[in-house]
Amino acid sequence: MQYSRLLVPTMRNMPADAEVVSHQLLLRAGYIRRVTSGVYDYLPLGLRVLRKIEAIIREEMNRAGAQELLMPMVQPADLWEKSGRLHKYGPELCRFKDRHEHESCLGPTHEEVICDLVARELRSYKQLPMNLYQIQGKFRDEIRPRFGLMRGREFVMKDAYSFHVDDACLQREYDRMFATYQRIFTRLGLEFRAVEADNGSIGGASSHEFHVLADSGEDLIAHCSHCDYAANIEKAVAAVETVTGQAADKTVLATPNTTAAEDVADLLGVPLALVVKTMLYRQQGGDNDGQLVAVCVRGDDEVQEMKLARLLGTDAVELAADDDFASAGGVKGYIGPCGLSVAVYADQSLQGASGLVVGANRPDAHCTGVSLERDADIHQWADIRAVRDGDGCQRCHEGTMVLRRGIETGHVFALGRCYSEPMGVCFQDANGKRAVATMGCYGIGVSRLMAAIIEQRHDEHGIDWPSHLAPFQLSLITLGNKAPVMEASAKLYRALQDAGYDVLWDERRERPGVKFRDHELIGMPWQIVLSERSLERGEVEFSARRAARNPVAIDGIMSHLAVTLEG
RNA sequence: CGGGGCGUAGCGCAGCCUGGUAGCGCACCAGACUGGGGGUCUGGUGGUCGGAGGUUCGAAUCCUCUCGUCCCGACCA
Numbered sequence: 001m002q003y004s005r006l007l008v009p010t011m012r013n014m015p016a017d018a019e020v021v022s023h024q025l026l027l028r029a030g031y032i033r034r035v036t037s038g039v040y041d042y043l044p045l046g047l048r049v050l051r052k053i054e055a056i057i058r059e060e061m062n063r064a065g066a067q068e069l070l071m072p073m074v075q076p077a078d079l080w081e082k083s084g085r086l087h088k089y090g091p092e093l094c095r096f097k098d099r100h101e102h103e104s105c106l107g108p109t110h111e112e113v114i115c116d117l118v119a120r121e122l123r124s125y126k127q128l129p130m131n132l133y134q135i136q137g138k139f140r141d142e143i144r145p146r147f148g149l150m151r152g153r154e155f156v157m158k159d160a161y162s163f164h165v166d167d168a169c170l171q172r173e174y175d176r177m178f179a180t181y182q183r184i185f186t187r188l189g190l191e192f193r194a195v196e197a198d199n200g201s202i203g204g205a206s207s208h209e210f211h212v213l214a215d216s217g218e219d220l221i222a223h224c225s226h227c228d229y230a231a232n233i234e235k236a237v238a239a240v241e242t243v244t245g246q247a248a249d250k251t252v253l254a255t256p257n258t259t260a261a262e263d264v265a266d267l268l269g270v271p272l273a274l275v276v277k278t279m280l281y282r283q284q285g286g287d288n289d290g291q292l293v294a295v296c297v298r299g300d301d302e303v304q305e306m307k308l309a310r311l312l313g314t315d316a317v318e319l320a321a322d323d324d325f326a327s328a329g330g331v332k333g334y335i336g337p338c339g340l341s342v343a344v345y346a347d348q349s350l351q352g353a354s355g356l357v358v359g360a361n362r363p364d365a366h367c368t369g370v371s372l373e374r375d376a377d378i379h380q381w382a383d384i385r386a387v388r389d390g391d392g393c394q395r396c397h398e399g400t401m402v403l404r405r406g407i408e409t410g411h412v413f414a415l416g417r418c419y420s421e422p423m424g425v426c427f428q429d430a431n432g433k434r435a436v437a438t439m440g441c442y443g444i445g446v447s448r449l450m451a452a453i454i455e456q457r458h459d460e461h462g463i464d465w466p467s468h469l470a471p472f473q474l475s476l477i478t479l480g481n482k483a484p485v486m487e488a489s490a491k492l493y494r495a496l497q498d499a500g501y502d503v504l505w506d507e508r509r510e511r512p513g514v515k516f517r518d519h520e521l522i523g524m525p526w527q528i529v530l531s532e533r534s535l536e537r538g539e540v541e542f543s544a545r546r547a548a549r550n551p552v553a554i555d556g557i558m559s560h561l562a563v564t565l566e567g
Numbered sequence: 568c569g570g571g572g573c574g575u576a577g578c579g580c581a582g583c584c585u586g587g588u589a590g591c592g593c594a595c596c597a598g599a600c601u602g603g604g605g606g607u608c609u610g611g612u613g614g615u616c617g618g619a620g621g622u623u624c625g626a627a628u629c630c631u632c633u634c635g636u637c638c639c640g641a642c643c644a
Contacts, residue, residue: 012593012605013579017637028578037636143568146637259644277643302643319642333644359644479603513604520604531603541603549603 003506020216022454023148029522038145038153048471064180066131077103079112106139114161115423133160149451156446163437177442189466196231211406212452221406222387226399234306238391243273245355248369256364259333261299275299275357285315296346304386334359337376347385407452415439463523472504475524479531
């Protein structure tokens, strides 16, 4: 490709509203342009890289025995009615009516469509297991699209769905997909981590997320410094550490204008860990939608709301409004677990602890000498705290938990029969009996991956693509525009093409600095420079991005490339 | 949903408070000089000032509404 013919609108100025580096560089280097909120054009360079990422994913999926198909983006609402998700999914699902007034939606995911297909075509257990995948555009009407390709509304996803006769077979496929994902992320040159993930309200055996480690990541993940335990913060569990104070009788103390746990600890001169925080939550969704619950954690801990929601069997929890406190029997700022009219859940780290401080449920007062077991009616003890950096590992009991930020780019999920059952994905088993298939699903955010790779691989000059992901294999940069250099360059360009190289020839009438900077910005891994100066010596210069340029005889460049680029 | 910021040329911005010819840098076009790290000079092209309404002799500027966009918050009692 000749540079002057290529649409690469590089920008010298930083786009004002790009926050994260991948978004900035994708815009500046001319890879993407925004069409509307969370929706982007992939310009030629962007598409080239996207296709290379897809190719790796495709290769590894095929290698693992999965087969590619393509499902529609437009889906009929009745399929979603059938799975029970039409009403559950919420406004993220973009719905519309076609001209016949048929309810439709844009696919945010394809469990319904694939189940509909497989339900029709699956007859015998002999057809199983089966793993079908596609690489396709998805639409999710996110509340807040941001960070360019990191959280878009329209994005490219690889989604795979597997079907099995039983859960043992599903587990084998799950493990195979797990290994496949590890291969994919490794081939993409990423520093990543697979973590146990919350499997939410769906249930099922297991779920792992694959996170690309980056400070700009929206997720927090915890892993052990010693063993291989790693989990999303929404699920991570640490070793229980019970801190207990001196056993004493429950006593009410005046604590005027002291509501925050830290202030109470300071005022009373007790460790923060012994001051119990009592939080009032309202459930959202589930059988007890709207109901209030109280939750106790140590003063130095925080409630992990996803854990709480899962424990309660609700979709989500939100902190109660100010006027909810009276109905629960508490006072905002001084709420405590003793004598509340709502169910109280307490973190297991408080079980057996005595000498605690809790809110007295009346203004300007706390109670000391409290034991929750003795003095409060605890509905359930459970792990509802968020793991903190430095907590002990509950698996190996040797390491400590390390918290890092990650970009969720992959997710593998053992679904079980939660979709196949309502969608009627059945087959005849070996005994001639009708059985429901069990199912797994496996996603990779392809366009998000492109951003995630840049988050890890960039410098002040631009993108530093792994060479096999760069939009072109190498650059041929011509300096000067007199006939001899141009002719020699054109000849070399053709020779490179004939040898099968995907080369970007920069034949623009630009000054050297402009060219060098553009190629560095867009992340070209290798460059050949041909100038009047080098031509006189019968040489070109060859270098990796940002590295020193070395002279190579023009006659020898092909063999030099063959050695260097293959290695 | 709530709070805040911002919409002026492709990008980055000034002008607005205090109404009176729409500007600057980069990019782009033409020419010249240059020619190994975003060069210099000369001359140009390009803008419904997000949109609608209002106030006014006159609105980018003041008022109202609206749309878009970005960020923050999702209350740790």
